Amino acid sequence: MNIIVCIKQVPDTNEVKIDPKTGTLKREGIPTIMNPDDKHALIEAVKIRNKTKGKVTVLSMGPPQAEEALREALALGADEAILLCDRAFAGSDTWATANAIGAAIKAIGNYDLLLFGRQAIDGDTAQVGPQTAELLNVPQITYAQKIEVDGKKIKVERQMEEGYEVIESNVPCLITCMSELNETEYPSLNGIQEAYREKEVKVLSAEDVKADKSKIGLLSSPTSVKKSFTPPAKGQGQILKGSTKEVVGKIVSVLKEKELVGAF
Amino acid sequence: MVKVKIAINCPETQLNLGGIVLIKGNDFEDIPHIPEVQQAIDNGYLDVLKEEKKKEKKEKLEGEEVLVFAEQRNNKIARVVLELLGKAKELADKLNVKTVAILLTDKDNDLSKELISYGTDKVYLAESDLLKNYQTDLYTKVIADHIKETKPQVVLYGATHIGRDLAPRIAQRINTGLTADCTGLDITEDNLLLQTRPAFGGNIMAQIMCKKHRPQMSTVRPGVMKMEEPSEGKGEVVKITPDISEKDQLVKVLEIIKETKKKVNLEEAEIIVSGGRGLGNKEGFKLIEELAKLLKAEIGASRAVVDAGWVPKDHQVGQTGKTVRPKLYLAIGISGAIQHKAGMQTSDLIIAINKDSNAPIFEVADYGIVDDLFKVVPELIEGLKQ
Numbered sequence: 001m002n003i004i005v006c007i008k009q010v011p012d013t014n015e016v017k018i019d020p021k022t023g024t025l026k027r028e029g030i031p032t033i034m035n036p037d038d039k040h041a042l043i044e045a046v047k048i049r050n051k052t053k054g055k056v057t058v059l060s061m062g063p064p065q066a067e068e069a070l071r072e073a074l075a076l077g078a079d080e081a082i083l084l085c086d087r088a089f090a091g092s093d094t095w096a097t098a099n100a101i102g103a104a105i106k107a108i109g110n111y112d113l114l115l116f117g118r119q120a121i122d123g124d125t126a127q128v129g130p131q132t133a134e135l136l137n138v139p140q141i142t143y144a145q146k147i148e149v150d151g152k153k154i155k156v157e158r159q160m161e162e163g164y165e166v167i168e169s170n171v172p173c174l175i176t177c178m179s180e181l182n183e184t185e186y187p188s189l190n191g192i193q194e195a196y197r198e199k200e201v202k203v204l205s206a207e208d209v210k211a212d213k214s215k216i217g218l219l220s221s222p223t224s225v226k227k228s229f230t231p232p233a234k235g236q237g238q239i240l241k242g243s244t245k246e247v248v249g250k251i252v253s254v255l256k257e258k259e260l261v262g263a264f
Numbered sequence: 265m266v267k268v269k270i271a272i273n274c275p276e277t278q279l280n281l282g283g284i285v286l287i288k289g290n291d292f293e294d295i296p297h298i299p300e301v302q303q304a305i306d307n308g309y310l311d312v313l314k315e316e317k318k319k320e321k322k323e324k325l326e327g328e329e330v331l332v333f334a335e336q337r338n339n340k341i342a343r344v345v346l347e348l349l350g351k352a353k354e355l356a357d358k359l360n361v362k363t364v365a366i367l368l369t370d371k372d373n374d375l376s377k378e379l380i381s382y383g384t385d386k387v388y389l390a391e392s393d394l395l396k397n398y399q400t401d402l403y404t405k406v407i408a409d410h411i412k413e414t415k416p417q418v419v420l421y422g423a424t425h426i427g428r429d430l431a432p433r434i435a436q437r438i439n440t441g442l443t444a445d446c447t448g449l450d451i452t453e454d455n456l457l458l459q460t461r462p463a464f465g466g467n468i469m470a471q472i473m474c475k476k477h478r479p480q481m482s483t484v485r486p487g488v489m490k491m492e493e494p495s496e497g498k499g500e501v502v503k504i505t506p507d508i509s510e511k512d513q514l515v516k517v518l519e520i521i522k523e524t525k526k527k528v529n530l531e532e533a534e535i536i537v538s539g540g541r542g543l544g545n546k547e548g549f550k551l552i553e554e555l556a557k558l559l560k561a562e563i564g565a566s567r568a569v570v571d572a573g574w575v576p577k578d579h580q581v582g583q584t585g586k587t588v589r590p591k592l593y594l595a596i597g598i599s600g601a602i603q604h605k606a607g608m609q610t611s612d613l614i615i616a617i618n619k620d621s622n623a624p625i626f627e628v629a630d631y632g633i634v635d636d637l638f639k640v641v642p643e644l645i646e647g648l649k650q
């Protein structure tokens with residue numbers, strides 16, 4: 001089974017700090033990582049390939065430094081890596097990103113499965129997967145928590161709020177993956193050596209993948225950011241002073257006053 | 265043209281604005297909106313009559329509606345839809361158009377009546393056995409076709425597992441913009457939809473617009489918009505004939521499994537006791553469980569704790585987890601990364617316990633205790649038992 005996995009390099013939003021003076025985002029020194037859901041998609045792809053033969057191609061759209069994430073993907077067992085990198089893509093919203101990724105997937109061709117992470121931690125939109133599926137006219141299964149491959153048939157558990165659905169599809173299809181699929185893995189020493197010494201990251205431009213210039217980049221994107229701001233803080237509350245016993249006593253009385261406790 | 269009158273606090277009884285425009289007395293007058301007039305408005309010499317569109321025109325405009333996807337599961341309308349209808353009505357009133365909903369189901373069973381009682385002017389009802397349960401391909405086709413035909417100017421979806429599967433597929437099919445997980449929606453002066461959403465893990469808020477493509481579409485997180493009280497409505501039901509057949513189904517839903525294990529229901533919890541990295545390890549987190557049991561509360565957690573595997577993901581509160589607004593939110597050993605605060609700061613009462621007095625969680629807490637949680641929480645448990 002030939003699998004294309006789409007990954008994104010993202011800032012580790014757990015580590016983001018706000019400058020207390022200016023109230024703006026401190027961008028320096030924030031580590032970048034492979035988006036967590038994407039990593040689970042990749043690990044799953046490698047597992048499926050190991051069972052069914054075929055190859056795993058990992059694809060990322062981003063600036064030149066996104067190569068790091070692709071090297072990590074190679075170290076985790078991907079066979080080939082492609083970086084879709086071109087100024088023409090800059091500022092794309094999800095619609096335009098799907099057009100770019102879709103063009104790249106068409107250019108790569110010959111795929112059975114397309115695996116995406118459910119969503120990226122910087123934007124949290126979960127939109128590019130379904131949008132790409134529509135563009136390529138293949139079925140989509142989102143929120144996958146379990147994937148079984150049987151010949152050319154795929155059976156997926158799709159997570160819902162109150163349980164899950166079992167969905168069957170023929171290949172090719174596009175699946176967006178959740179962390180429940182598998183355990184996080186770390187690259188082996190061999191894997192890392194191979195990724196850096198033997199394998200290469202192929203860089204493709206908008207022209208290389210025949211992307212329609214009128215459908216990519218900032219100016220073609222239907223949505224635009226009017227402005228961004230740091231969310232206003234709720235008015236500062238009260239810091240309780242005193243011994244542990246005293247402050248706990250105060251809390252208990254507040255809870256009783258508001259009738260949040262009392263049934264004991 | 266702009267309708268103005270001389271402001272009460274203006275000493276003049278007549279204003280000569282650049283020789284072309286002369287305004288006298290107390291009556292509202294229509295005058296051309298030229299720079300001199302704007303200047304007089306800015307200086308406070310002129311009052312502008314704010315036109316109440318709704319009062320002026322008794323009939324709402326036809327077409328260009330504000331459409332809500334009325335998600336149903338097992339013939340029950342999702343709660344987020346009712347939340348959305350209140351917001352949709354507010355937007356539609358500003359635009360002077362109708363609030364409408366599209367309902368896909370096998371059988372109406374009074375669902376459209378319920379939608380009308382929450383302020384829907386018109387329910388587009390598509391009934392078919394094929395539409396009993398959600399399926400990406402069929403739902404996309406019916407709704408995309410409907411949008412192409414009726415050309416709504418705004419379409420809203422709940423950001424549920426269904427809405428977030430469906431809306432992007434539709435957006436790509438009809439080539440328009442889609443903004444995910446909005447927390448605020450408003451109409452600008454040029455009658456455009458202003459969509460506010462957290463980005464970058466909730467560290468910043470972004471305002472997004474979709475200026476040239478129609479419709480303007482958003483998904484909205486459950487629990488964010490306030491649900492209005494139902495009332496006797498006067499909406500109509502318009503049946504639409506879905507142009508679908510079995511061959512449109514690209515995938516097959518073999519089973520729908522309801523999980524029997526007790527689901528974590530943070531969104532509807534009245535009290536949430538939430539723990540963070542300050543608890544040290546999985547063992548330390550048991551303190552949260554003990555306190556939660558005592559308060560009959562649900563257990564919440566920060567992303568760090570979920571990533572570390574101390575508790576399952578469905579306990580996660582925050583931008584990538586769940587948005588909650590309980591009556592009481594107890595944050596214990598949680599520093600309060602903005603991504604966490606984004607998911608809980610609208611709780612009625614927030615109490616935070618953290619030994620770091622600079623922890624950002626105190627910025628949103630009503631009561632803060634700066635102390636070692638391993639001293640405070642056992643004391644609190646004792647205090648509550650008495």
